[in-house]
Amino acid sequence: MKVLISGTAAAHGWPVPGCGCASCARLPSGHRRPTEIALADPVRLPPAGPLPAGYRASTGPDGLALTAPGGERILYAAPHAHHVVSFPDGHGDRPGxxxxxxxxxxxxxxxxxRPERLGDLRRRGVIGERTHIVAVGIDHRVPTEAELARRAALWGVRAVPDGTVLDTGEPVPVRPPRPRRTLLxxxxxxxxxxxxxxxxxxEPEVLYVATGPSGGDDAEWDRRVRAHRERRPAHWGTAETTDLAGLLRTAEVPLLVDGLGTWVAAVFDECDAWSDPRAGEAVTARCDELVAAWRQTRVQVVAVSxxxxxxxxxxxxxxxAFRDALGRLNQRLALESEDVALVxxxxxxxLPV
Structure with a gap:
């Protein structure tokens, strides 16, 4: 089935007329027009009226689920959706x-x-290996086209220009390879x-690795931890541990480690290195173990430091001593990482090699 994507922007286009933000100021008027998708005359998305015979549709919290006469399935995902969509013939729940x-x-x-919706849709099987994924509703929430392209590549999404004709029968473009180890x-x-x-x-599955202390009776720290937790996607798992080497050796899903600074602080606590200068060798041994596991990990890992x-x-x-230990660890992990960046x-x- 051929699909004409004549517009890809949010309701007011990008740039937004009369908007003075930097994102809109960078672009000429009409750069991206409001989203409009043509499947077949007179079928348009968003729909302007009843669908012709042969099309089946249902709406749910994920948006509009549409089945074309040829059996092609399309999800027009609405923003601010939180639950599973109900497909007209049970798609999304029915086994193939x-x-x-x-x-x-x-x-x-x-x-x-909410880009994490992509991971949730992949986890639920709504998005598969042969699903074409196209970004719509684009606007000044992203600063530039270059940044849009960068994010789209990270998420396995196509950010196509207005006027693109897409054939759902053609193979999905190969997703760029993701670095196994990233240090931010x-x-x-x-x-x-x-x-x-x-x-x-x-990603459909991610394990968030929290290395920081519990905070004890520190209400301000607890608020920070809670804010981080609430920002994470609901379908992500969480591990609160300082055994990063063990996780790197055994993990089966991508890891997000946040962060290495709090991990080194925890290691200093465990080795009593704050008050005993002789504990430096124990700290070094723990860092050696972490670097060895980082080098051998088989899953995608993104670590913050x-x-x-x-x-x-x-x-x-x-x-x-803490600054020196963390600085040396950053250097060693950067040397063993495919992707390193400063934020x-x-x-x-x-940060190229």
Whole structure:
């Protein structure tokens, strides 16, 4: 089935007329027109009226599920959706001929709304290996076309220009290979954790590895931990542990490690390295174990760490020992990573070898 994607933007287009934001200011008027999809005359998405004979449709919290006369399945995913869509013939719940759930032929989705919906749709079998995924509803929530393309590549989505004709019978473009090991460095409130979450948003399964302390009676710390937890997709798993080497050796799903700074602090606690300078060898041994496991891991892992070289020299010997240990660990893991980037004020700066 051929599909004409004549418009790909949100309701007001991109740039938004009269908007003074930097994203809109970078683009000429009419760069992307409001989303409009033509399946066959007179079938349009979003639908303007009743569908012709042969088409079956149902609406659900994920959006509009449409089955064409030829059996092609299309999901027009609406923003702010939270639950499973009900397909007109049970698609999404009904097993296929080989005991597998049938996937859509085409998913049109606002990926800038909640990109983790992609991972959830993949987890539920609505998106499969042969599903074409096209970004719609695009607007100034993304700063540039280049950043849109970067995110689309991370999520396995096509950000096509207005006027594209897509044939759902053709093979889906091969998704770019993802780096197995990614290290994201940055200072406090740099956006490094948000970038790490963005990198894995489209995956059906992710294990979030929290290495920080519980906080005890520190209400402010508890609020920070709770905010991080609430921001994560509901279908992600969580492990609170300092045994990163063990997880890297045994994990079967992608890992998001947040972060290495709190892990080194926890290792200092466990080795009593804050007060005993002789404990440095024990800390080094733990770091050696982590680097060896990082080198051998078989799953995709994205780790967040603090860039120690941007701050003042610590006033205490224990503070300087911590800075040195974390700085050395960052260097060693960067050497064993396919992808390393510095995040500054939400901007991602790749660090080439």
């Amino acid at each position: 001929g080989h005991g597998e759930r049938l996937a859509c032929d085409l998913v049109l989705i606002d990926v800038l709304d 460095l940055g200072g406090a409130r740099s956006g490094k954790s948000a970038e790490a979450e963005l990198r894995l948003a489209g 603090d860039e120690t070289g941007l701050g003042v020299v610590p006033a205490t010997s224990s503070g300087r 500054v004020a939400g901007r991602v700066l790749p």
